[in-house]
Amino acid sequence: MAAGWLFGKDARYVNDPEQHIVVLGGGFAGLTFCQSLRHSRARITLVDRTNHHLFQPLLYQVATAGLSAPEIAQPIRSILSDHEKVTVLLDEVRDIRLAERKVMLAGQTLEYDYLVIALGGATSYFGHPEWEQFAPGLKSLDDAMRIRRDVLLAFERAEMEADAERRRKLMTIAVVGGGPTGVELAGSFAELTRTVLKGDFRRINPSDSHVVLIENSPRLLGAFSEDLARSARDQLESLGVEVWTGCRVEEIREGEVKVSRNGSVETLAACNVIWAAGVGASPLTRGLGVETDRAGRIKVEPDLSLPGHADVFALGDLALVMDDNGKPVPGVSPAAIQMAQHTARTIRDELDRPHRAGRRPFKYWDKGSMATIGRSAAVAQVGKMEFSGLLAWLAWLFVHLVFLIGFRSKAAVLLHWIYSYCTYKRGARIVFGEETRPPDAGA
Amino acid sequence: MAAGWLFGKDARYVNDPEQHIVVLGGGFAGLTFCQSLRHSRARITLVDRTNHHLFQPLLYQVATAGLSAPEIAQPIRSILSDHEKVTVLLDEVRDIRLAERKVMLAGQTLEYDYLVIALGGATSYFGHPEWEQFAPGLKSLDDAMRIRRDVLLAFERAEMEADAERRRKLMTIAVVGGGPTGVELAGSFAELTRTVLKGDFRRINPSDSHVVLIENSPRLLGAFSEDLARSARDQLESLGVEVWTGCRVEEIREGEVKVSRNGSVETLAACNVIWAAGVGASPLTRGLGVETDRAGRIKVEPDLSLPGHADVFALGDLALVMDDNGKPVPGVSPAAIQMAQHTARTIRDELDRPHRAGRRPFKYWDKGSMATIGRSAAVAQVGKMEFSGLLAWLAWLFVHLVFLIGFRSKAAVLLHWIYSYCTYKRGARIVFGEETRPPDAGA
Numbered sequence: 001m002a003a004g005w006l007f008g009k010d011a012r013y014v015n016d017p018e019q020h021i022v023v024l025g026g027g028f029a030g031l032t033f034c035q036s037l038r039h040s041r042a043r044i045t046l047v048d049r050t051n052h053h054l055f056q057p058l059l060y061q062v063a064t065a066g067l068s069a070p071e072i073a074q075p076i077r078s079i080l081s082d083h084e085k086v087t088v089l090l091d092e093v094r095d096i097r098l099a100e101r102k103v104m105l106a107g108q109t110l111e112y113d114y115l116v117i118a119l120g121g122a123t124s125y126f127g128h129p130e131w132e133q134f135a136p137g138l139k140s141l142d143d144a145m146r147i148r149r150d151v152l153l154a155f156e157r158a159e160m161e162a163d164a165e166r167r168r169k170l171m172t173i174a175v176v177g178g179g180p181t182g183v184e185l186a187g188s189f190a191e192l193t194r195t196v197l198k199g200d201f202r203r204i205n206p207s208d209s210h211v212v213l214i215e216n217s218p219r220l221l222g223a224f225s226e227d228l229a230r231s232a233r234d235q236l237e238s239l240g241v242e243v244w245t246g247c248r249v250e251e252i253r254e255g256e257v258k259v260s261r262n263g264s265v266e267t268l269a270a271c272n273v274i275w276a277a278g279v280g281a282s283p284l285t286r287g288l289g290v291e292t293d294r295a296g297r298i299k300v301e302p303d304l305s306l307p308g309h310a311d312v313f314a315l316g317d318l319a320l321v322m323d324d325n326g327k328p329v330p331g332v333s334p335a336a337i338q339m340a341q342h343t344a345r346t347i348r349d350e351l352d353r354p355h356r357a358g359r360r361p362f363k364y365w366d367k368g369s370m371a372t373i374g375r376s377a378a379v380a381q382v383g384k385m386e387f388s389g390l391l392a393w394l395a396w397l398f399v400h401l402v403f404l405i406g407f408r409s410k411a412a413v414l415l416h417w418i419y420s421y422c423t424y425k426r427g428a429r430i431v432f433g434e435e436t437r438p439p440d441a442g443a
Numbered sequence: 444m445a446a447g448w449l450f451g452k453d454a455r456y457v458n459d460p461e462q463h464i465v466v467l468g469g470g471f472a473g474l475t476f477c478q479s480l481r482h483s484r485a486r487i488t489l490v491d492r493t494n495h496h497l498f499q500p501l502l503y504q505v506a507t508a509g510l511s512a513p514e515i516a517q518p519i520r521s522i523l524s525d526h527e528k529v530t531v532l533l534d535e536v537r538d539i540r541l542a543e544r545k546v547m548l549a550g551q552t553l554e555y556d557y558l559v560i561a562l563g564g565a566t567s568y569f570g571h572p573e574w575e576q577f578a579p580g581l582k583s584l585d586d587a588m589r590i591r592r593d594v595l596l597a598f599e600r601a602e603m604e605a606d607a608e609r610r611r612k613l614m615t616i617a618v619v620g621g622g623p624t625g626v627e628l629a630g631s632f633a634e635l636t637r638t639v640l641k642g643d644f645r646r647i648n649p650s651d652s653h654v655v656l657i658e659n660s661p662r663l664l665g666a667f668s669e670d671l672a673r674s675a676r677d678q679l680e681s682l683g684v685e686v687w688t689g690c691r692v693e694e695i696r697e698g699e700v701k702v703s704r705n706g707s708v709e710t711l712a713a714c715n716v717i718w719a720a721g722v723g724a725s726p727l728t729r730g731l732g733v734e735t736d737r738a739g740r741i742k743v744e745p746d747l748s749l750p751g752h753a754d755v756f757a758l759g760d761l762a763l764v765m766d767d768n769g770k771p772v773p774g775v776s777p778a779a780i781q782m783a784q785h786t787a788r789t790i791r792d793e794l795d796r797p798h799r800a801g802r803r804p805f806k807y808w809d810k811g812s813m814a815t816i817g818r819s820a821a822v823a824q825v826g827k828m829e830f831s832g833l834l835a836w837l838a839w840l841f842v843h844l845v846f847l848i849g850f851r852s853k854a855a856v857l858l859h860w861i862y863s864y865c866t867y868k869r870g871a872r873i874v875f876g877e878e879t880r881p882p883d884a885g886a
C-alpha cells in the first residue's frame with residue numbers, strides 16, 4: 001500500500017510512510033524477526049550489546065573446549081548484510097519508556113513505531129547473587145571462555161600440586177542443576193577428563209577427576225519422562241559422572257559447595273563450580289510496569305504483545321505465554337524462532353491492511369526436546385516417542401546440523417566434529433587472557 | 444650406554460643415570476627440541492607460561508579476524524602427549540642461575556644438567572616503552588585478540604558516530620614497520636575493510652577506511668631485494684594501503700602517530716596503531732651475565748651454547764649466530780627449528796659418547812623468505828629466484844600448509860581458508876571479553 005492514502009486514526013502514516021521497528025536483542029528471536037519481516041514500509045533497527053549472534057544450544061561445547069568461539073557465533077551484521085532496511089547497532093539498552101515510545105541506549109535514544117523486546121534470559125541464583133562469583137553461569141561467550149579457562153588451568157595447577165587433598169579439589173568439577181544444560185555440561189566434562197586429556201599429564205591422571213552433577217529434585221531432566229531421566233542418569237554414570245539428585249545447595253563459597261544430602265549437610269570441595277540451575281528473564285522487564293512472573297518473564301497477550309501496549313512485543317525467553325495444554329511455552333530456541341515468525345506476520349499484516357481488526361494468537365508447535373550426554377549418548381522425546389543412546393544422539397546431531405544451516409561455519413563445524421569424534425582430541429583447548437598466568441606468578 | 448660404568452670426570456652419571464634437560468619456552472625451538480631428542484637417558488621438563496604452542500607465522504591472521512585462535516594454537520601437552528619422558532609445566536621463568544644450574548620458576552625451582560633457553564622475542568619499542576599502551580605489538584594470542592577486538596569495535600563506533608572527523612579517525616589503522624609482519628598486517632587489514640566488511644554497515648562505508656603502513660627506511664622489506672620490495676609496495680597500494688616510506692615515528696599517543704615526513708612533522712589521527720617495527724629478545728637474557736647485542740640476543744658459540752657454559756644452549760629468536768656469509772641468522776621459525784634439531788643432535792651425541800671431544804658447529808640452511816600481502820598477492824625469494832603475485836602466493840600457501848602438518852587443525856584450517864577465500868567472509872569476526880561493551884556503557 002502506498003503512503004498518503006490513509007486518514008483518520010491512521011493519519012500518522014501520511015507523514016511517516018516508513019514505520020520504524022526497534023528490535024532489542026540479536027538472539028534467535030530478534031534475528032529471526034529481522035530476517036522474517038521484509039517490507040517496503042518497515043525500517044528496522046536491531047540493538048545488541050555484543051557484535052555476534054550466538055548459537056546458544058552449542059555454548060556448552062565452547063565451555064568444555066570442544067568448539068571454538070567463532071564456530072558457534074557469527075557477526076550479526078554479517079548475517080543481516082543483505083537486509084538493506086536493517087541497521088545494526090552495538091549498544092546497550094538502559095531504559096524502555098513505553099509511554100513515550102522511546103528506548104534509551106547507552107549511546108543514543110531511539111523512537112519507535114513498533115518495539116520488539118527479545119533480550120533473552122540471564123542466569124538466576126534464586127536470591128543468592130553472591131554465589132555468582134564462585135559459580136559462573138553459562139549464558140554468553142564470556143561465560144563459556146571463563147569456564148573453559150578455569151577448568152583447564154585447574155588441571156595445570158593439579159599437575160604441579162604436591163598435596164593430595166588440594167590436587168583432588170583441583171580435579172573436581174561440580175555442575176549445579178540437572179536440566180538439559182547441566183546434563184550436557186557434566187557429560188562433556190567427563191569426556192574431557194576421561195578421554196581428551198588422557199595421557200597429556202605426567203604427574204596426575206585426569207581420569208581420577210570427579211565430575212559431580214547436583215540436582216535439587218529427586219530426578220534429572222524434569223521436562224522429560226521418568227524413563228528418559230533414568231536413561232540419562234545411567235548414561236552419565238557410565239561416563240563417570242557422579243549424579244547427586246535430591247541434593248539441595250545450601251551455600252557456595254570459593255572452591256566449595258555445601259549441600260543437604262540424605263538429611264545431613266555435606267561439603268564438596270570443588271575448584272570449579274558451574275551454575276546451570278536457574279534462568280530468569282533479563283532484569284529490564286521489571287521496570288516496564290507490566291505484570292511479570294517470578295522469573296521476570298512478561299505475561300504477554302495471546303498475540304505476544306504487552307497488555308495495554310499493542311505496539312510492543314516480547315519474544316523468546318522473557319515472554320510468558322501458554323501452549324495449547326495451558327503450560328508455559330519453554331525457553332528454547334525453537335519457541336523463540338516461532339514467536340519471532342508469528343510477530344513478523346502480525347506486523348506485516350498491519351502494515352499491509354491497517355484497518356484489519358484483531359490479531360491471530362500465537363500457537364506453539366512443540367517439535368520435541370533432546371539433551372546430549374556425550375559421544376553416542378543422548379535422550380530425545382518427540383511427541384509420544386522416546387529415544388535414548390546412539391539413536392537419540394544421531395537425532396540430536398542431525399537436528400543441530402540442519403539447524404546450523406544458514407550459519408556459515410556449518411561445514412567447518414561438521415568437519416571439526418567428525419575429526420574430534422574420531423580422534424578424541426579437542427581443538428579448542430587454548431586458554432589466553434590475563435588470567436592464564438600461573439596463579440603464583442604475581443603481576 | 445648403561446649407567447654405572449663411568450668413572451672420573453663422568454662420575455656423576457653413576458649416581459644420576461638420567462640427565463635432566465630443562466627447556467624454557469614452547470615455541471618452535473623448544474617444541475622441536477623436545478620432539479627431536481628421544482633418548483633413554485634424557486628426562487625433559489618443558490616450561491611455558493601459556494598452555495599452547497603458537498603457529499606464529501599466521502598470528503597476523505588472528506589479529507585481522509581471518510582465523511580463530513585455536514586454529515593456529517595447540518596445547519603443548521597434546522603435541523607432546525606420547526613423549527613419555529617429557530613433562531610440561533605451565534609456569535613462568537623468574538630467574539636463571541647458571542652458576543647453580545638452577546631455574547627459578549614462579550611456582551618451583553628446577554635443577555638441570557642441560558638447559559635450553561628458547562624463550563623467544565618480545566616487542567621492542569626502541570627506548571619508548573610508553574608507546575606500548577597506544578600501539579600494541581603482535582607476539583601472543585592475547586595481542587592478536589586485543590588488536591582484532593579494537594579494530595572491529597572501532598568500526599562499530601564509527602557506525603554510530605555523527606562527527607566526520609572522529610569517524611575518519613575511527614576508520615584509520617596505522618601499522619608501524621614495513622617488514623614482513625607489517626606488510627602482512629597492512630594487506631590483511633585492507634582486505635578486511637574493502638571486501639569482508641563491505642555491505643555490513645548502513646551509515647558508514649568500510650571502503651572509506653584508511654590503512655597506512657609507516658616505515659622508517661626508504662623502502663619496505665629490507666631483507667628482500669629492491670625489485671620485490673617495489674612489487675610488494677605496488678601490490679599493497681592496489682589493495683588500497685597507503686605506504687609511507689622514509690617516515691620516522693616521532694611520537695605515539697592515544698589515537699595518533701606523529702611522523703617526520705618530507706622534512707616536516709605530520710600527525711596521523713588513527714584510532715588503531717599497531718606496532719610491527721621492533722623485535723628484541725626476551726628480557727631475561729640480560730640478567731645472564733653473558734654478552735648480548737643491542738636487541739638483547741645472546742652471542743652464542745658456533746655450537747649454540749653459551750660462552751663458558753657448555754651445558755646451556757640458546758635457540759631461536761634470542762640467539763645471535765652467524766650464517767656462512769657472516770650475516771646473523773634471521774629470527775624466523777625455520778631457523779629456530781634447525782637450531783633445535785642441531786642442539787638435540789649435540790646432546791644426543793654426548794649422552795651416547797660422553798668422552799667424545801668437540802661439537803659440530805651449527806649451519807643455517809636458508810630456505811628463502813616470503814611475505815604474503817593478500818589474496819593472490821605475495822613476494823617470495825628462494826636463493827637467486829624471485830617471485831611475486833599469484834605464484835608467490837601459491838608458494839606461500841603451499842609452504843604454510845606443509846608446515847602445518849603435524850598441527851591437528853590443518854584440515855580444518857585448509858577448509859576454512861578455501862571457504863574464506865571463495866566467499867570473502869571471515870569467520871573470526873567475533874569479539875568478546877569485558878571490553879566489548881560499548882565505550883559509553885559504563886560499568
